[in-house]
Amino acid sequence: MINLSSQASRRKLRSVFDDLSRHHGPQYWWPGETPFEIMVGAVLTQNTAWSNVEKAIGNLVARNKLDAAAIVAARKDHLAGWLRPSGYFNVKAARLKNFCRWYLEAGGYEVLQQVETGALRQALLGVNGVGKETADDILLYAFDRPVFVIDAYTRRLFARLGLFSGDEDYDAMRLAIEQVLGPDVPLFNEYHALIVRHAREICRVRPRCSACVLQPRCPASQ
Ligand code: SF4
Incomplete structure (x- = not known):
């Protein structure tokens, strides 16, 4: 179930990025010279x-x-x-x-x-x-195209935050996020990098919720 139709969910998607960005700082993705x-x-x-x-x-x-x-x-x-x-x-x-x-x-x-x-x-x-x-x-x-990358980390984090169920069709999830955020290459670039960083360090399979900047807004917080 994609739960991005309400204004509150749209704001949440934006504010998750803001919190992750403040917490982790710039990620400088993708690592590669060319x-x-x-x-x-x-x-x-x-x-x-x-x-x-x-x-x-x-x-x-x-x-x-x-x-x-x-x-x-x-x-x-x-x-x-x-x-x-x-x-x-x-x-x-x-x-x-x-x-x-x-x-x-x-x-x-x-x-x-x-x-x-x-x-x-x-x-x-x-x-x-x-x-x-x-x-x-x-x-x-x-190619610097405004396409949002969906991976297992994205599914896990956004499902725990209540924005998705996590098992949605790849393109349905991608298109919903792209529509809410608008075509913004630097934002998509940094958001995906932050999701990967956060899912590897904090929102792991066994989440470290006490160390998570998203805890106050997370329904799955333990
Ligand atoms: S509070 Fe816990 S479950 Fe929620 S996003 Fe943070 S680490 Fe993941």
């Missing part, structure tokens, strides 16, 4: 900690392979070896090759930057191995 590095990170971060992604990207950088053409040309077993720290390395090698092949065939960043957001999202979702969360990470953080 849009292409951000895209590679988005593909590799599925089911693993970010520190493991950094090691895998470090392996690519050390071999001068953080480049779409170099990744497509690399032997799959070599690529899998470089990606080993990120886990599921054979699957991720195949996914990264798929992604890079699509990226090159589509014309690269300059061309893709001109594509309208909905069409770009559809194109990303057509790449084998790119799901909605990965596509939206790429849209928001590599």
Whole structure:
């Protein structure tokens, strides 16, 4: 159940951001030197900690392979070896090759930057191995598009705060949040980063409610 229809819920969504921002400070996301590095990170971060992604990207950088053409040309077993720290390395090698092949065939960043957001999202979702969360990470953080990323942390935090039940359809949840907040890339960027930070440190599976800045407004507070 999406509970963002009332004014109170809309205000709550905004004030949650304000509280998280005051508490945690700026997050400076997404970690990555270039849009292409951000895209590679988005593909590799599925089911693993970010520190493991950094090691895998470090392996690519050390071999001068953080480049779409170099990744497509690399032997799959070599690529899998470089990606080993990120886990599921054979699957991720195949996914990264798929992604890079699509990226090159589509014309690269300059061309893709001109594509309208909905069409770009559809194109990303057509790449084998790119799901909605990965596509939206790429849209928001590599292409600066106003797309709100929904992940397990977002579901957990917003469900505990009573804004969602947590099991809603991905796009229904995304669109509801985008509508309430309005198209705002810096806000979406920072809000998602703060949700991840808060869910990892405070609103964990076993929440640390006594340390939570959101406790006064949280119906799930323990
Ligand atoms: S009060 Fe507890 S359950 Fe609510 S958001 Fe904070 S940590 Fe999560």
